[in-house]
Amino acid sequence: MRVATRRLLQAAAVATGVGAAAVAVPLLAEPESVSVQVAANGTPVPGQYIVTLKPGASTSAESGRIGAADVKRFDGVLNAFSARLTAGQLAALRKNGRVAAIEQDQIVKTSTVQRSPLPWNLDRIDQRSLPLSKSYSYRRDGRGVTAYVIDTGIAAGHPQFGKRARSVWSAPRFKGDGRDHNGHGTHVAGIIGAAHHGVAKGVQLRSLRVLDEYGSGSMSDVIAAARWLRLNAARPSVANLSLTGNRSKAANDAIAALSRSGVFVTTAAGNDGDDACRYSPAGAPLAFTVGATDSADRRAGWSNVGKCVELHAPGKGIRSTWLGGGSRVADGTSMAAPHAAGTAALFLSHRPKVGFLELQKWLIDTSTKGKVRGLPAGARNRLLYKGGL
Template sequence: MALASALACALLGGLAAGAGALEGGPTPSTPGGPTVDEVRGADAPGAIDGEYIVVLKESGARAAAADELRTTTSVRDLAGSLLSAADAEEADTRRVFASALKGFTLTADRAQARRLAAEPAVAYVEQNRTERGDDTQQDPSWGLDRVDQRDLPLNESYRYAETAAGVTAYVVDSGIRVGHEDFGGRASYGYDFVDDDAEAQDCNGHGTHVAGTVGGETYGMAKKADLVAVRVLNCENRGTTEDVLAGYDWVAAHAVLPAVANVSIGGAATDAKDAAVTGMVEAGVTVAVSAGNDDGDACQQSPARAPDVLTVAASTDTDARWSESNYGDCVDLFAPGADILSAGIDSDTASARKSGTSMATPHVTGAAALYLAGHPEATPEEVTKALRSAATEDRITEAGAESPNTLLYSRF
């Protein structure tokens, strides 16, 4: 204890003598008040409120003393002296480190952490954060397999650092078979505008397939996202503009952020649909829409032509544009859309294969959910920019006139 006390005095006193000569260093929070410094990562994604990591200096004035910090006991004793000097005795030391680095963690309030950061013996203070391992799914659908790598051939795995837990994905479509095992209890009904009731059950299969690619445990990009069914298409996968607009309006009114919406619905270009889908974006929802399956200009459809959404064209497993996919300068990204395996509606374990820009779009929706999991305060504009910037360039053959040659990439 005597050694630790002497060490603390040497560190605190010796470093304090030279601290005042450093420009841009710690400053008093108020004239005559305690000296404070910033906490690194205080507002970063995953920051844990009230928990901090203190890293001690091991160079310069304290190099000679650093050798004495070889045991957890000596570090803990120094931690106590530092907390006292920073007027933070009420803070609770949690763990101490004396091998890979010299430092300790503690529970404290922000003011205490800032005062501690200004202590001469402290290199810096960081906010504690959540961390997540990079999971890998073996033998995924080819679409998942493709978007986590830049080049072919496929490597029969899908790597992901996030699961999008805490992100809500609204599927504006034919409903969802919410009891399907691939959704793991995370799928729920929003509203059914076809039958005008609260049970948005899927009797076509299109919406369930889309939802599976967005957030299924086996088939999905974002494996822990909450899925909400907003039914606007009937059992024949058809609907009315009125019902579609009602679905968009419902999402804008009820969205729980952070949120994404998948709109794998095409049709004639109308100002009302463009305005309504833009309204979802203005409500804070990142919206991905299908480019359409007419082998034509996506700018001739709504909401594909709307400026503030992510418009998605379809690619094949050879990185060619799927033959029926729309194209053009209204397209933002290509994503896998041919022969996609996902959840089916025949039973709670059923699967189905479908093709189209409707199948490409949920890959992008899921990727947007993954981005929001790590950046929950991001705006739709910021999410869109991130996905465009991360995209793999110049891989799509026969992309179509004026199409951006950009393929979805999920490893941000």
């Protein structure tokens, strides 16, 4: 759904549009000090920082040396940790030669807007041209593939999920509660794999909850989720992040590491009508970033653009699963990205051992060219197409 991408790290759903604040890129350590990068246009988490270390340095040793509180270590996906730091602890880390970069943690937030029904999106991705054929044809359903949704959680008991959905991880602040109290994650999961609304109707759905009932969370929790997934994901698998924030090198590096581990990562481009490369995880290397179109193949005016956007997919007026066992219509690049995740799951059910680059190439090569209207000059004109899957 469309999520507000302003000054926050946010779920990239434009069901009102997930927006994200642009966190400035962390500076590399200088000989004797490290600059602290604060989200000038974002919403910082007071007193909380993400500290990236140089190769060979230990996250446990460096966080323990200064007595940091609320430490989350990201070993396995990123040589970094997040913690609450006093001014003195922060000053000590800035002078620490083993520290590569420090970013202030930032908020993630999503909001949604209910709209009138417009169930057109599945129909669009199984044909090359308009008008719509009023049908969705498929030979595969994603069986044997696991789709991970890093979001607000999933309402696992929704009848469209059958017994295919459950929570596998949630940020520590939720104390083990992986349920969706917002609706955004359930909507995203439904586009990927609900029995009626989903692209891959037989895929296993797994939730990693990083956002609360208000659709708010932190970038450090997103990195922690990526770490857990890199260490524990089933194969073959895809992971969808319908959230976005200002550019964060730490987050981008974590997402790239997750992709290299064999999990195909799809991300929302963001809903600021801006350059997607300025945001995270949309600008991450080895992330498959997706912009949004409407039912007339027009680029949504709020959809981010630029060289980091691989292709576009339906993202306006998308009906999918919601809390309470029902459905809701929403807009956003948050809705576009899971169409690509579902299509990737269909492909992996056929060829389970392909890596990120091969699957990325297939999605790009198979996409319908030249159909998206309203793109700026030089933009890649590609529309998601699932081929004969």
